[in-house]
Every structure is written in structure tokens, then in C-alpha cells.
Amino acid sequence: MGDQQSIDWKNLLDEKLDNLTISILPPTLKLPALPVAVTQFMERSKDPEASLKDLAEIIETDSGLTIELLRHLNSSFVGLRHKATSAMQALSLLGRRQSTMFLITTGMEAAVRSRKSKLINQGSFWNTCLQKALFAREVGKLLGADVDVAFAGAMLSDFLLPILTNDLYEHYLQFTDSREKQPELMVQFENNTFQWDHAVAGACLARRWYLPDELVCCILMHHRGLHMLVDPVLKRSSVTAVAISALLPDQLRQHYTGLEQLVLLQEKWPAFDLEKLINSVDETHAEIGSGVKNDFPLARRCKPVIDRFKEKCESRLKNEATDT
Numbered sequence: 024m025g026d027q028q029s030i031d032w033k034n035l036l037d038e039k040l041d042n043l044t045i046s047i048l049p050p051t052l053k054l055p056a057l058p059v060a061v062t063q064f065m066e067r068s069k070d071p072e073a074s075l076k077d078l079a080e081i082i083e084t085d086s087g088l089t090i091e092l093l094r095h096l097n098s099s100f101v102g103l104r105h106k107a108t109s110a111m112q113a114l115s116l117l118g119r120r121q122s123t124m125f126l127i128t129t130g131m132e133a134a135v136r137s138r139k140s141k142l143i144n145q146g147s148f149w150n151t152c153l154q155k156a157l158f159a160r161e162v163g164k165l166l167g168a169d170v171d172v173a174f175a176g177a178m179l180s181d182f183l184l185p186i187l188t189n190d191l192y193e194h195y196l197q198f199t200d201s202r203e204k205q206p207e208l209m210v211q212f213e214n215n216t217f218q219w220d221h222a223v224a225g226a227c228l229a230r231r232w233y234l235p236d237e238l239v240c241c242i243l244m245h246h247r248g249l250h251m252l253v254d255p256v257l258k259r260s261s262v263t264a265v266a267i268s269a270l271l272p273d274q275l276r277q278h279y280t281g282l283e284q285l286v287l288l289q290e291k292w293p294a295f296d297l298e299k300l301i302n303s304v305d306e307t308h309a310e311i312g313s314g315v316k317n318d319f320p321l322a323r324r325c326k327p328v329i330d331r332f333k334e335k336c337e338s339r340l341k342n343e344a345t346d347t
Contacts, residue, residue, distance in 0.1 A: 030256060032236035036226075039243055045227040047219045052190050055138065055182075057232050060085035061130035065233065068119050078119070079111040082126070091129045092122070098311055124175040127234060128156075132178070135185050142188040142195055143274060147319070151273045152178050153311075154321045157304040159261075159268035165294050166259045169237070173264035176241025180265055183225045184275070191217075195275075202276055209277040210246045222246050241265040246277070249284055252292075272324050282325055286332045301325055 045054070064081045067073045083089050089110050096113045097106045107113045114122050132152075136145055156178040163173035188195040198205055198212050205212050213220035226243035230236075240262050244251070248270060251263035267288075270281030278284070289297050305320045 030237075030260065032240055035256075036230065036236050036240055036243070039240070040223070040226065040230070043219075043223060043227055045224070045231055047227065048224055049191075053138075053186065054228060055131070055134040055186060057127075057134065058085055058088065058130040060088055061126050062232070064126055065123060068123060075111060075114045075119075078122075079109070079114055082110040082114075087133060088126060088129060092125065095125060095129075121171050123235075124171050124238070127238070128175045128178045131182050135182055138186055138189065140185040140189040141192045142199065143185050145185060147274060148181075148185060150317060150319070151271075152181060153308060154304055155180070155268040155271050155273075157307050158271060158300060158321070159264045161300050161303055162267050162295075163261060163264035166264055168259060168261045168264050170261075170264075172235070172237050172241065172261040173268075176238055176245065176261055176265040177268045179229070179238070180225070180242050180245035180269060181221065181273075181277075182242075183221050183228065187221055187224070188275075199275060202279070205279075207279050208246055209275060220246075237261060245269045248278065248281070249288060271321070282328045286328055297325075298322075298329055301329075 048054070060081055063084075064078060067081060068078055082092060092110060092113050093107055096116060107116055117125070132149060136149065139145075140148075156174045159173040159177035160170045162168075163170040194216055198209065206215070210220035210222055222243055222245055226239050229239045229242055237260075244257075244262050245265045246269055247266050249267070251266040252258050254263065257263055267285070270278050270285050272282050285297055288295050301321045305317075305322050308317055308320070
């Protein structure tokens with residue numbers, strides 16, 4: 024079993040990216056930028072001499088980030104007994120590392136939400152990202168992985184898609200309009216069409232922003248699916264939790280049989296109770312109060328496939344009983 028604490032994330036990323044950079048993308052793409060406050064916070068937080076007061080002052084230069092940080096901290100998702108009223112208090116309670124993960128995901132979501140997509144509904148897109156992030160968090164607990172990185176990794180794994188589907192609309196429209204005739208994975212379609220995919224592009228951009236290497240690895244490998252569970256180094260890591268969460272359904276059906284694979288995983292992994300995990304995600308989603316109406320709870324979206332699985336199990340049990 025690979026110990027996630029001993030993984031050399033930088034060398035792993037160097038090996039997987041193999042010198043690829045954001046230059047692989049068309050120069051006409053209008054790429055998002057991290058909010059200045061997030062960039063400054065990340066840079067300053069690397070300095071062990073930087074005080075919480077110094078970091079709080081950076082956050083407070085962006086009122087939107089400050090409000091979101093306090094809302095997150097004071098939500099039932101975090102479960103504090105006393106409410107925080109300042110960025111300084113928030114940092115003290117969350118700690119630098121968890122605060123950094125939250126600010127990265129929040130800042131990136133804000134940057135991408137400000138852009139329009141001809142193909143993706145932004146509200147539904149981020150709602151799905153949150154479902155995947157909460158699911159990755161639950162799977163991370165089962166694996167003993169870093170749940171904060173798993174959450175952030177799943178939240179950000181598809182962050183470039185609203186921009187790519189807008190700027191390269193005709194290509195992605197071809198994919199969605201003939202989905203049943205396309206490859207199993209959307210990344211396969213992207214590689215066939217562009218010679219790159221959104222996972223590689225997102226990882227290259229995230230690395231250019233100097234995001235944590237483990238988080239960049241989550242973005243890079245999020246479409247490697249159940250294969251990650253047998254990876255000798257990463258099978259108990261946040262990367263695997265994110266890859267499993269990426270099998271959940273979404274607008275573009277990136278994994279054509281992703282949900283079916285999760286249903287079958289239950290037979291191989293007793294601790295992986297898909298229905299229980301899905302219900303936990305929906306309950307937590309409701310408690311967070313993210314400001315986005317959850318019109319499509321995960322349980323409702325997954326119910327048809329899960330019901331078919333139950334029917335097959337019941338039929339199999341009846342046949343076995345008849346045979347005996």
C-alpha cells in the first residue's frame with residue numbers, strides 16, 4: 024500500500040506531465056485567472072514567518088472571499104460551536120492548509136462562474152461539482168486519504184470545462200449530440216480531437232498557478248477511474264478518491280458507464296455502500312446551504328441504475344434458491 028504521507032507529489036507530477044505545459048492549448052482560449060487575493064495568500068502562506076494577521080489582511084482585501092470563508096466556517100458542514108466573525112478567527116479555526124484549499128476552490132469557482140458557456144449550465148455544473156466533491160470526501164474517509172485535498176480536487180477537476188465548451192463549442196457539441204457513438208470517456212474524444220484533454224489542460228494551468236502538487240495530481244488523473252484502486256502508490260490517496268467521484272453522472276456524461284461501474288464496485292469492496300454514500304452526500308449538500316438550489320439530488324439521478332442493480336441481485340438470489 025502506498026503511504027500518501029511519503030508520496031513525492033512533485034516528482035510524480037513531473038513524470039505524469041512529462042514536460043507538458045499550458046502551451047498545448049490554442050492561444051485563442053481565454054483562460055481564467057485566480058483572484059489576486061488567493062494568489063497573494065498562497066505566496067505569503069509559504070513563508071513560515073507570516074503571521075495569521077498578515078494572511079487575514081490579504082483575505083480581507085477581497086470582500087467576496089471573506090464572506091464566503093465566514094459562511095463556510097459558520098455552516099453546519101464545519102460544525103463549529105461558536106460563530107467566527109472575522110478572517111483572522113476563520114484562519115485560526117481552520118488552519119492555514121485547510122484555509123488555502125477553501126480559498127483556491129472558492130476563488131476558482133468565482134473566476135469561472137463569471138464566464139458564460141454555450142453548452143454548460145453553470146448552476147447545474149457547479150452543483151454537480153459539489154456533489155462530486157462531497158462524494159470524494161466520503162470515499163477519502165474510506166481510503167484513509169486526505170479528505171480536504173479530495174474535496175478540493177473533485178471540486179476543481181473539471182473547472183476548465185465551462186470555458187473549453189464555450190470557446191471550442193462546435194467540437195464539444197459534436198460530442199454531446201452523438202454521445203452514444205463517441206468513446207467511453209470524454210477525455211478520449213478530446214485527445215482524438217485536440218491531442219490534449221481537459222484534465223491535462225487543467226493540471227498544466229493549476230501548476231502554472233503553483234497550486235499544491237497533490238491537488239494538481241488530483242486534477243490530472245481524475246478520469247483514470249477504478250484503475251486507481253490498484254495503483255501501488257496512489258490507491259489510498261486523495262487522487263483515487265477524486266477518480267472514483269468522477270464516475271458520477273454529469274451534464275456531459277464524461278464517463279458513459281461511470282455509474283454502472285460504481286454500482287458494481289460494491290460487490291468488490293464491502294465498505295463501499297453506494298446508496299449510503301449518495302444519501303450522505305445529499306444530506307450534507309442540503310446542510311451546506313451553498314446558495315445553489317439542488318434541483319437534481321444525487322439519489323434521484325442515480326436511482327434508475329441502482330434500482331436495476333437491485334433487481335438483478337434479487338433475480339440472481341431467486342435463481343440460486345431455485346437451483347438449491
